[in-house]
Amino acid sequence: xxxxxxxxxxxxxxxxxxxxxxxxxxxxxxxxxxxxxxxxxxxxxxxxxxxxxxxxxxxxxxxxxxxxxxxxxxxxxxxxxxxxxxxxxxxxxxxxxxxxxxxxxxxxxxxxxxxxxxxxxxxxxxxxxxxxxxxxxxxxxxxxxxxxxxxxxxxxxxxxxxxxxxxxxxxxxxxxxxxxxxxxxxxxxxxxxxxxxxxxxxxxxxxxxxxxxxxxxxxxxxxxxxxxxxxxxxxxxxxxxxxxxxxxxxxxxxxxxxxxxxxxxxxxxxxxxxxxxxxxxxxxxxxxxxxxxxxxxxxxxxxxxxxxxxxxxxxxxxxxxxxxxxxxxxxxxxxxxxxxxxxxxxxxxxxxxxxxxxxxxxxxxxxxxxxxxxxxxxxxxxxxxxxxxxxxxxxxxxxxxxxxxxxxxxxxxxxxxxxxxxxxxxxxxxxxxxxxxxxxxxxxxxxxxxxxxxxxxxxxxxxxxxxxxxxxxxxxxxxxxxxxxxxxxxxxxxxxxxxxxxxxxxxxxxxxxxxxxxxxxxxxxxxxxxxxxxxxxxxxxxxx
Amino acid sequence: xxxxxxxxxxxxxxxxxxxxxxxxxxxxxxxxxxxxxxxxxxxxxxxxxxxxxxxxxxxxxxxxxxxxxxxxxxxxxxxxxxxxxxxxxxxxxxxxxxxxxxxxxxxxxxxxxxxxxxxxxxxxxxxxxxxxxxxxxxxxxxxxxxxxxxxxxxxxxxxxxxxxxxxxxxxxxxxxxxxxxxxxxxxxxxxxxxxxxxxxxxxxxxxxxxxxxxxxxxxxxxxxxxxxxxxxxxxxxxxxxxxxxxxxxxxxxxxxxxxxxxxxxxxxxxxxxxxxxxxxxxxxxxx
Numbered sequence: 001x002x003x004x005x006x007x008x009x010x011x012x013x014x015x016x017x018x019x020x021x022x023x024x025x026x027x028x029x030x031x032x033x034x035x036x037x038x039x040x041x042x043x044x045x046x047x048x049x050x051x052x053x054x055x056x057x058x059x060x061x062x063x064x065x066x067x068x069x070x071x072x073x074x075x076x077x078x079x080x081x082x083x084x085x086x087x088x089x090x091x092x093x094x095x096x097x098x099x100x101x102x103x104x105x106x107x108x109x110x111x112x113x114x115x116x117x118x119x120x121x122x123x124x125x126x127x128x129x130x131x132x133x134x135x136x137x138x139x140x141x142x143x144x145x146x147x148x149x150x151x152x153x154x155x156x157x158x159x160x161x162x163x164x165x166x167x168x169x170x171x172x173x174x175x176x177x178x179x180x181x182x183x184x185x186x187x188x189x190x191x192x193x194x195x196x197x198x199x200x201x202x203x204x205x206x207x208x209x210x211x212x213x214x215x216x217x218x219x220x221x222x223x224x225x226x227x228x229x230x231x232x233x234x235x236x237x238x239x240x241x242x243x244x245x246x247x248x249x250x251x252x253x254x255x256x257x258x259x260x261x262x263x264x265x266x267x268x269x270x271x272x273x274x275x276x277x278x279x280x281x282x283x284x285x286x287x288x289x290x291x292x293x294x295x296x297x298x299x300x301x302x303x304x305x306x307x308x309x310x311x312x313x314x315x316x317x318x319x320x321x322x323x324x325x326x327x328x329x330x331x332x333x334x335x336x337x338x339x340x341x342x343x344x345x346x347x348x349x350x351x352x353x354x355x356x357x358x359x360x361x362x363x364x365x366x367x368x369x370x371x372x373x374x375x376x377x378x379x380x381x382x383x384x385x386x387x388x389x390x391x392x393x394x395x396x397x398x399x400x401x402x403x404x405x406x407x408x409x410x411x412x413x414x415x416x417x418x419x420x421x422x423x424x425x426x427x428x429x430x431x432x433x434x435x436x437x438x439x440x441x442x443x444x445x446x447x448x449x450x451x452x453x454x455x456x457x458x459x460x461x462x463x464x465x466x467x468x469x470x471x472x473x474x475x476x477x478x479x480x481x482x483x484x485x486x487x488x489x490x491x492x493x494x495x496x497x498x499x500x501x502x503x504x505x506x507x508x509x510x511x512x513x514x515x516x517x518x519x520x521x522x523x524x525x526x527x528x529x530x531x532x533x534x535x536x537x538x539x540x541x542x543x544x
Numbered sequence: 545x546x547x548x549x550x551x552x553x554x555x556x557x558x559x560x561x562x563x564x565x566x567x568x569x570x571x572x573x574x575x576x577x578x579x580x581x582x583x584x585x586x587x588x589x590x591x592x593x594x595x596x597x598x599x600x601x602x603x604x605x606x607x608x609x610x611x612x613x614x615x616x617x618x619x620x621x622x623x624x625x626x627x628x629x630x631x632x633x634x635x636x637x638x639x640x641x642x643x644x645x646x647x648x649x650x651x652x653x654x655x656x657x658x659x660x661x662x663x664x665x666x667x668x669x670x671x672x673x674x675x676x677x678x679x680x681x682x683x684x685x686x687x688x689x690x691x692x693x694x695x696x697x698x699x700x701x702x703x704x705x706x707x708x709x710x711x712x713x714x715x716x717x718x719x720x721x722x723x724x725x726x727x728x729x730x731x732x733x734x735x736x737x738x739x740x741x742x743x744x745x746x747x748x749x750x751x752x753x754x755x756x757x758x759x760x761x762x763x764x765x766x767x768x769x770x771x772x773x774x775x776x777x778x779x780x781x782x783x784x785x786x787x788x789x790x791x792x793x794x795x796x797x798x799x800x801x802x803x804x805x806x807x808x809x810x811x812x813x814x815x816x817x818x819x820x821x822x823x824x825x826x827x828x829x830x831x
Binding site: 037038039040119120122124125126128129132136137139140169173176186189191193195198224225226231232233236238239242245246247251254255262265325 | 578
């Protein structure tokens with residue numbers, strides 16, 4: 001790369017009319033690997049995020065397969081309990097911070113500028129920085145597997161003192177890797193917020209934005225609010241481990257429960273960070289394939305905002321059995337149940353949008369519909385867990401595992417896949433292979449339910465989570481679960497096949513790839529040129 | 545809004561180098577903490593790398609700004625960016641203040657047997673809750689002998705930091721009215737006040753360790769004291785470095801009456817650090 005500074009401005013403002021027809025010849029940047037290392041383009045960075053997320057999805061998936069292989073039968077067969085614990089921990093950390101969150105950020109990078117008519121993200125260099133922190137962070141996290149004493153083994157929630165006094169030496173590196181991922185998230189969220197608030201095309205009001213943009217705006221706010229709290233709590237862990245402080249040590253006047261309060265003050269908004277963009281994607285896809293306006297647009301926006309605000313007031317429902325005062329048990333029980341109201345509004349609106357629509361069932365729609373049904377199952381089991389006295393029975397059983405996997409796998413992950421199928425024509429210029437997509441969908445749906453539905457029963461019967469062995473009466477449920485898990489895991493190879501085939505060729509997609517699609521991204525050619533909307537597009541909503 | 549003039553920078557090598565440098569620093573620090581000083585070189589290289597990348601990255605941004613590549617919309621992007629960054633910092637300190645309040649309001653009284661949490665009291669039956677906590681529950685942990693009077697060094701530091709916010713505002717007013725010398729003088733004074741604060745805080749830390757027995761290991765009082773004042777102090781150091789950079793830019797005439805967001809961002813940051821100190825003075829020192 002040329003050494004003179006600053007980089008020459010590209011011919012950004014000379015280009016044609018709405019729709020941004022500027023093609024690749026305006027990309028004067030470096031080629032090959034350097035192009036990806038140094039890029040400031042939101043589409044390239046979006047692709048990087050998505051590819052990174054997919055690789056983490058498989059690494060985290062392999063860890064899950066180790067867990068399920070061990071749990072296929074009662075007794076210890078394949079791995080030692082210590083390694084089993086490392087696998088559950090790393091599976092959770094990788095999936096939450098490495099797969100789901102970066103996938104949504106990748107989709108935001110690609111689609112937010114396209115949906116609001118912006119030339120790029122507001123702060124393109126910062127965008128590149130946010131991404132490249134992630135490979136560093138996760139290389140460090142994965143390297144703990146080969147460190148003396150092994151990887152973190154205290155669960156993805158890393159409760160003190162298990163993660164401080166009794167933790168393996170690699171915990172310090174785990175803390176630093178989480179710091180890096182956290183910095184990445186905060187900077188990414190700042191960028192997304194600035195883009196949405198400042199780079200909308202003239203005439204686009206907040207209430208004209210697509211639901212995907214809205215949900216990301218609110219998610220970005222949540223990220224900026226709670227990732228620093230996570231940074232704070234892991235810093236306190238670092239000090240407890242390495243500098244002899246007693247934040248989480250009662251002998252010095254601290255309190256292990258303080259860790260849980262701080263962690264869940266981050267952790268509960270965090271779970272909404274992983275589902276709100278999913279709501280947005282589904283709210284965009286369902287109207288497209290129902291060929292109707294989204295029912296209750298404004299109520300969707302307000303429901304999202306309500307969920308976000310309530311998410312700060314419910315954290316201790318993760319701690320019902322830790323010994324909270326009665327008044328806290330009651331407060332957190334009721335505030336948690338309150339969240340069912342805005343969530344119910346959303347499910348109601350999706351179903352009402354479907355009502356008397358001209359439905360077709362293309363792959364994105366299949367995943368979106370499965371999302372609505374299966375996420376709702378996860379929502380209902382959440383409502384059961386919210387009931388404090390009942391939670392004394394469910395706590396730390398497989399019922400909890402069933403609950404959060406229903407909202408995360410057929411919830412968040414299905415929404416990500418729906419989004420990928422939906423936008424693949426825009427990214428690659430080709431439709432995804434229909435048959436293969438359908439196989440992927442049905443195998444995933446069957447696999448996911450085989451995996452997680454029996455967990456409800458095992459949990460209600462008292463099977464504890466995070467234990468490599470179990471009593472004989474849980475054997476049947478666990479065998480079904482393991483078969484389902486391997487089925488789900490292997491069928492994700494089909495997903496990779498669909499994506500690779502779609503990148504390489506397939507049925508050509510026009511600019512507006514789906515009949516009922518409305519947002520601005522469908523006004524630019526498929527595949528979208530590297531630079532779009534260098535001149536803000538005209539935006540004329542029909543407001544009726 | 546934009547008339548198509550929004551500046552999208554071409555590719556840049558600073559972000560990826562920055563992430564490598566940050567990673568190196570963290571890995572190096574981890575090695576130092578876990579295995580000892582063999583990690584020191586990586587840590588130092590990482591730190592130098594970060595500083596270098598920041599300098600070069602900002603140099604690009606300043607250069608582009610001086611070339612007039614940034615329009616009003618870009619200015620708003622920077623404002624939103626800085627504003628939300630400061631909000632994230634607010635939440636970082638909120639976690640620490642939350643921890644302090646939780647310890648004082650709930651954890652210690654419960655350890656003392658208050659409320660319905662009697663079990664905790666069984667651990668150390670002789671423990672009496674108090675704040676500042678001079679005698680931690682376990683006698684193996686040596687608490688502080690005494691704590692600081694807020695009305696000596698902490699009060700002086702409060703006056704210094706509040707004063708520095710005022711001098712900075714005067715400098716800003718000068719800049720807005722085109723009196724670059726006024727801006728320069730008052731900004732210099734602000735930097736000096738920042739340096740005084742850091743020096744006095746250093747003095748206080750020495751006192752804490754040598755005479756007062758307030759250490760990181762001195763139970764929860766020492767832990768929260770150093771956590772809150774330490775991260776605040778680190779922010780004052782960073783803020784002072786930012787102000788020094790801004791001072792250099794004022795001297796070179798980088799800022800016009802209307803167009804000086806670099807200055808304003810630094811000022812926002814400095815005022816934020818000041819507000820955090822007010823919280824610290826109130827809840828760490830006085831009450």
